[in-house]
Amino acid sequence: MTKLLSNISLLAAASILLASCGLQPLYSGGTNGVVANQLGDVEIEPIKGKAGWLMRNALSDQLSTFEGSEVKYRLIVELDDKIAGFGVRSNDRITRERRTLRARYQLVRLSDSVVVLDATAGSDAGIDVVSSEYATVAAEETALENLSTRVADQIVKRLSLFAREQASGSGN
Structure with missing residues (x-):
């Protein structure tokens, strides 16, 4: 019983500390919140x-959950997708590859064609090169699918932060 009470008091103390540090939920208000509405306008x-x-x-899947009133921004994305071999045997055969996906993206305000956000995102994945060429190609394709999802997630998170900055009046 005393352990339960000490856990409850520890949880209460942590809640007070978190509340006083100024953290706010990014998507407060749910789908009707300011951030969600701005993401729906992209x-x-x-x-x-x-x-x-x-x-x-991947970007459409994440942004389609938000409903905006009208399109106010255009998201322009340029990708750099590379595969590099880095594990080499004594017979010069590659045993490992790294697939890297980098995105440079710009958020353009349609009303005046101003770039309001210019940033990059990226991720990489290791791939084992096996004796079956089919298996290696399949692993490379799976890595690309996973990297696309990860990088899209980074982009949407950055767009969310931008939307929150705009809503609070501290943005561009």
Whole structure:
């Protein structure tokens, strides 16, 4: 019983500390919140290539949960997708690869064509190169799908922070 009371008092103390540090939920208000409304106002421009198709779908999946009143921003994304071998055997055969996906993205306000956010995001994944070429290609494709999701998540989080800054009046 005393352990339960000490845990409850510890939880209460932690709650007070968190409340006093100024942390605020990013998506407060749910789908009716300011951040959600601004994210719903973003249109994603088509992105070149297979990696671009995957990235655009990942971004659309995340942004489609937010409903805006009208399109006010355009998101322009340029991707850099690279595979580099780095594990080499004595017979010069590659045993490991690293797939890297980097995105440079700009958020353009449509009313005056001003770039209000210019940033980058990226991630990488290691791939084992095995004797089956099919298995290696499949692993490379799976890595690209996973990287697209991760990078899209980074972009949406940064857009969310931008939207919160705009709502609080401290943004551009």
